[in-house]
Amino acid sequence: MKTAVLICPGRGTYTKTELGSLARFPDPALLARFDAERARLGQETLSALDGAQSYSVARHTRGDNASALIYACTLGDALSLQDVEVVAVTGNSMGWYSALACAGAVSPMDGFTVVNTMGTLMQEALIGGQTVYPFMGEDWQDAPLRRAELLALVEDIGDRAGHDLALSIDLGGMLVIAGNEAGLKAFESAVPPVQGRFPLRLGNHAAFHTALQAPVAAKGRAVLPESLFTQPAKPLIDGRGQVWWPGAATTAALRDYTLGHQVVEPYDFTAAIRTAAREFAPDYFIVPGPGTTLGGAVAQSLIRANWRGLASKSDFQRLQAEDPFLISMALPDQRPLVTGDTK
The missing domain is CATH 3.40.366.10 (Malonyl-Coenzyme A Acyl Carrier Protein, domain 2)
Known part of the structure; x- marks a missing residue:
């Protein structure tokens, strides 16, 4: 079996x-x-x-x-x-x-x-929302440096006054990022669009797995x-x-x-x-x-x-x-x- x-x-x-x-x-x-x-x-x-x-x-x-x-x-x-x-x-x-x-x-x-x-x-x-962004390319090869860069960006934005932002889910080759509207907008404007659909805001999702x-x-x-x-x-x-x-x-x-x-x-x-x-x-x-x-x-x-x-x-x-x-x-x-x- x-x-x-x-x-x-x-x-x-x-x-x-x-x-x-x-x-x-x-x-x-x-x-x-x-x-x-x-x-x-x-x-x-x-x-x-x-x-x-x-x-x-x-x-x-x-x-x-x-x-x-x-x-x-x-x-x-x-x-x-x-x-x-x-x-x-x-x-x-x-x-x-x-x-x-x-x-x-x-x-x-x-x-x-x-x-x-x-x-x-x-x-x-x-409370809050979520957005999805990949750190792997379409070949799915691991990219730990790119992942670290994105997490550093998330931390930087989250430290700003009025901005809540944090990692929500480590999801294979993607990061699900969660926060308030100011934090999410700052992240989405700071990263380049990739693969024709990211960063992707998730509808009716709250800032799951965050404080x-x-x-x-x-x-x-x-x-x-x-x-x-x-x-x-x-x-x-x-x-x-x-x-x-x-x-x-x-x-x-x-x-x-x-x-x-x-x-x-x-x-x-x-x-x-x-x-x-x-x-x-x-x-x-x-x-x-x-x-x-x-x-x-x-x-x-x-x-x-x-x-x-x-x-x-x-x-x-x-x-x-x-x-x-x-x-x-x-x-x-x-x-x-x-x-x-x-x-």
Whole structure:
């Protein structure tokens, strides 16, 4: 049986092409419970959002809607896995909440409570924003000097009066930068446009993983008790690249990280993937839905870790063509490799 690390996607992965994704959710009764909880809270149900006739940026990217949608899509795909042994679970940003459920550190319903609560709190506060900028070129070769230059620029801008700016996510070959409007504008005007779309401001995203989110973290701690958490059944790799081992993690520490460091400090996705590769050496790196955009960041992180000698995009493409190891479950040709689906 093939071994795998499951890598849960974060915000921004449910786009117009993902409408209808929940049609393949394998547990209709569980999805109905999610819908009932949303209805009880006066929120639009996931079935209604996913079954909409058309995609709306204003509606579908809101934190109180997007977070729960993404969680359900990810969990559904995780429940659909067959004939693979998941040896560890990690995620990107909001994907940490999904990872908790996929690793058994919260029940599916308690995980829904965590993600729906945090998504709603962040949407209500909507403090600051995020912009994305690559330091790798289109060949995906590592560029540590360019990365250091950009981080120095971020620090310089963040030190200016009235400017909040900090690293939000170390995302493979890209940096997700977060701050207030003055900080973001200063950064975006200081870097040259590259690849036809960067710097890219992310709509309906707050300044996640920075000190600006301290009020949101405090509200989360006030309403999400330790009793929601339990010992993980699978090893969990967090946003520092650290492993939470079954039997060694305390529920108090897990809650403290989830509603503390994870919210207000930078999220090092690259370190999480490096740990996944080096500590667990899986046959597969599986990215559940929704979407496929996280696959590039996983590949870039593996290049930065020099996994199996990877040094460029062409190296990755060659190795992937020879024997696929990065599986995006939203891709029809890759999904059957880990679910047994024939349709």
